[in-house]
Amino acid sequence: MVSIDLDGAGVDFPIFDAKTRSLKKAVLGRAGGRIGTESRVAIIEALRDITLSLRQGSRVALVGHNGAGKSTLLRLMSGIYEPTRGRASVVGKVAPVFDLAVGMDPEISGLENILIRGLFLGMTRKQMDARVDDIAAFTELGDYLTMPLRTYSTGMRVRLALGVVTSVDPQILLLDEGIGAVDAEFLAKARDRLKELVDRSGILVFASHSDEFLADLCDTAIWMEHGTIREHGPLRDVLHHYKGRDVLAEIEAR
16 A cells, blocks of 8 residues: 655755855745754755655645745655655655656657656656557657657647656656646646546645646645645645635636
8 A cells, every 4th residue: 555654754955065144044045944053064954843644545735835845845755855854654656757857868859758758757668668659649749759859849848748747657646847838728638637647646746836736636735834834634725724715716616
């Protein structure tokens, strides 16, 4: 059974070139964490006292302002970051989708990048070979798939990356939204495919500023603030408290 368990987990980043308190404050303002002053080295407390338990079927939205700790929490769950304090235990095959461009080479073709990106996400070559035609049809890129990735526009690159990402079979899907460069029609198509991807995953944790995407894919939410969990509960309640209004009611009324 897939699971994510965090117990009092924290993640610290030492800033070895910090020389003054003013520099520490500047870094703090950008990072959104808290600076420890107990040592001569400035320490950014990116996450602190995170206790969380997720099981099969969890569909969790991560909300909070930029710098609140959402991306750091996703990386802790993926195993990219080890906890500086506390404990982190993750059981299951993780598909971390933080940057749609990661694992793609601008000098090779779109078709070759489909294979590389799939391998990066933990699929086998045989699995990706079986998915190439479906991914190609979804992207609607046609002959561009035989051309180097460097010839693609930003929107075309996002289409290709989304096609690969939504073809994987994860047990735990950690998704950091980055799909705003595509047109509205394709975005609607991508949303349907994302829903299918979520249905295939055991656990979803999705960091996004799009209320509509969160409403489509999640039923609970975590509100991150200054590297801590401020609230964890039903999506409607957390969004209401975070935004100061009933966001889901507004979406339902459209």
